Amino acid sequence: MADKRTSAPSLVLWGCSTSRTLRAHWALAELGLDYEHRPIGPRTGETQTEEFTRLNPRQKIPLLQDGELTLAESAAIVNYVAETYGEPVGLMPAAGTEARARYDQWAFFVMMELDAHTLYVIRKHRDLAYLYGEAPAAIQTASEGFAKQSAVAELELADGREFLLGDRFTGVDILLGSCLDWAVAYGEPIGEQLAAYRDRLNLRPAYVRAAQANFFTRPELLPPSLQDDAASAGSS
Numbered sequence: 001m002a003d004k005r006t007s008a009p010s011l012v013l014w015g016c017s018t019s020r021t022l023r024a025h026w027a028l029a030e031l032g033l034d035y036e037h038r039p040i041g042p043r044t045g046e047t048q049t050e051e052f053t054r055l056n057p058r059q060k061i062p063l064l065q066d067g068e069l070t071l072a073e074s075a076a077i078v079n080y081v082a083e084t085y086g087e088p089v090g091l092m093p094a095a096g097t098e099a100r101a102r103y104d105q106w107a108f109f110v111m112m113e114l115d116a117h118t119l120y121v122i123r124k125h126r127d128l129a130y131l132y133g134e135a136p137a138a139i140q141t142a143s144e145g146f147a148k149q150s151a152v153a154e155l156e157l158a159d160g161r162e163f164l165l166g167d168r169f170t171g172v173d174i175l176l177g178s179c180l181d182w183a184v185a186y187g188e189p190i191g192e193q194l195a196a197y198r199d200r201l202n203l204r205p206a207y208v209r210a211a212q213a214n215f216f217t218r219p220e221l222l223p224p225s226l227q228d229d230a231a232s233a234g235s236s
């Protein structure tokens with residue numbers, strides 16, 4: 001495979017308006033990469049078209065195309081972009097280092113414990129109950145699970161570090177930050193440290209650009225700090 005760092009990237013990102021799609025927009029924005037956006041949304045039928053199904057038989061967003069490569073899974077997209085185009089910003093510690101082992105630990109933790117096992121369970125049995133069924137006990141357990149697991153990240157930040165791995169922003173901040181936005185939108189309480197950390201992340205220019213690109217079809221899903229901007233942009 002050609003070294004993509006030496007040639008101009010040709011990136012197409014499919015998907016908008018969810019916490020998972022935000023991750024891909026955010027990683028690209030942190031690195032200042034230009035990309036074409038195909039803003040297809042969830043539960044609109046747009047992931048079921050023949051064209052999209054050919055690209056992604058999972059029929060899910062986000063999906064990134066980079067030349068010949070077609071890549072699904074939001075965390076894999078963040079990691080791919082970080083590893084391929086991340087220098088000199090350094091969105092991901094080098095392979096084989098302790099920092100990278102900690103990065104991987106947090107990435108898997110966030111994707112499993114905060115995304116898949118808790119927040120998505122709430123989504124399935126609340127917003128998507130018409131598909132997956134009402135399950136108040138599952139929602140309750142997932143909510144408790146989110147509180148318990150997110151407390152681990154709260155503890156990690158208690159030493160005053162700015163980002164999850166220390167003083168450097170990395171891809172795992174994108175993964176955790178997007179889950180915190182999701183949790184807050186769902187009314188799930190988050191700890192004091194996590195709330196302050198989320199505020200810091202939401203002020204990043206790359207986050208603002210990514211959130212505006214990701215949520216332009218549904219500005220009501222933007223964090224409140226960005227909703228005024230969206231309203232004034234819409235009224236101009």
Ligand SMILES: N[C@@H](CCC(=O)N[C@@H](CS)C(=O)NCC(=O)O)C(=O)O
Pocket residue numbers: 018019020021041042043044045047048059060061062072073074075
């Ligand atoms: N684990 C996947 C989950 C992707 C996913 O489930 N995406 C949802 C939207 S958040 C989707 O595309 N659902 C199908 C649809 O809405 O048509 C990731 O992190 O990328």
